[in-house]
Amino acid sequence: MAKQLLIYDRATPINADTHKDVSVKMTGAYGFARDVNSVPIVAAEFSAAAADCVIVFAGTAEAVFPAVLLGVENDRNEYVDENGAWIGRYIPAFLRRYPFVFAQNPDGNQLTLCIDEGFEGVNSDGRGERLFDSEGERSSFLQSQLEFATQYQSQYLRTKAFCDRLLALDLLEPAVANFTGDDNQPRRLAGFFRIDRAKLKALSPEVLGEMFASDELELCYVHLQSFANIETLSIKLAENAARGQSLQ
Template identity: 40%
Template sequence: MTKQQMIYDQVVPVSKERHGSLGVDTSFGYEFARGVRTVPIVAAEIPQAAREYAVVFAPTGNGNDVAPMAILSVREGEDLHLSNDGEWTARYIPAFLRRYPFVFANAGTANNFTLCIDESWGGCNRDGSGENLFDENGERTEFLNQLVQFNQDFQRSSQMTELFCSQLRELDLLDAKQAKLTSPEGTETRLTGFFIVDREKLKTLPGDKLEKLSRNGMLELLYAHLLSLHNLGVSTKSTQNLVTANS
């Protein structure tokens, strides 16, 4: 699950000196995401994402931390939600993709972030087309202000998602799984390296802990996640079998 970070190639801080004449073509589409099989989502996105994608929890590479991920395809070379001309065909587009080519980069201290842009994106231009980041006086345009706000909201949601996932670990609700999917032609695909909420552990939580999950909205997210697992095989018409990771 590494491709999602590879959509960013030439990332630099946004500045009026460097990007005063830069235009951003917002109609350029999502060709940059071709070949992306999984994408991070924040906790608040789970109910919407769960309608169309399988939502699982995957290691972040930072100790035992995990994060929710939407599975976009189960086999290499599949782009189930991307048309030939780069248009996203699913109804819900994860915020991680919607914010591209912009991203917040940590400026070296906690809660201090700098807005950056991937200059390698084909939608960047200096021919006067698209949305400008700065006006003729070097001031931020409304478009840029909206981008900053969107990324600030995304960053706050990411921090809340970390707390959400830490509570799942504290309650010992996550179980390592594999998925074996068999296509109508008999081809088998195996997905590994992810976690799902254990239904039995969830059902046997003490009443006070279940009540807390219900009151803070987490219980709704957990059931949406569990329901989303049906989507593993729906798009490819594959039959699926979830098994423990050591099976």
């Protein structure tokens, strides 16, 4: 699995002194995500992401978090074309919030909104949306980005609780995805976890009832159903390989 935070080059805390004259021109392109083959998603995204992505659990046997597979090679995202356009049905919130991100202070008790100063749309020329107005107050644009990041963080905590329950119930197992490569040869992708359907069905009625009431049971089955999208990923791999050959 790829290192997702590589999309951030210089995540810097936002403040009115440093960024008083800074504007952000949102390009609508996703070239910054071209080199990642997976990104995290939160529980609220499962249904939408399952439209054309495979949802897995990335991490270790002690700590996992959901992610969507975007490619089968470490440095290749099959959902971004050569012009940086997204060619899938659903764009993960992790990417939609870019170039903004929350970062914890060293004590871990406070979150600060940061911006990737390496993003091509960050400028001091007045292009796009300003971060602060002439009085040094947050602009409506910055406020909306803060609200989006806050909502994401809230969903992150809910999703972490869901993952903790899966681990406590010992429902996860190492998994592999079998697919056809761009050379039409069988390939395998490993290094992630999936829910063991048999163990899920064997849970007690009381535990299943709790998971049903919290919508966690639905998340489990959406995750399992999403593995049907391995074929979608294989098709994108072949289409992108053909497109690359046609551009040569």
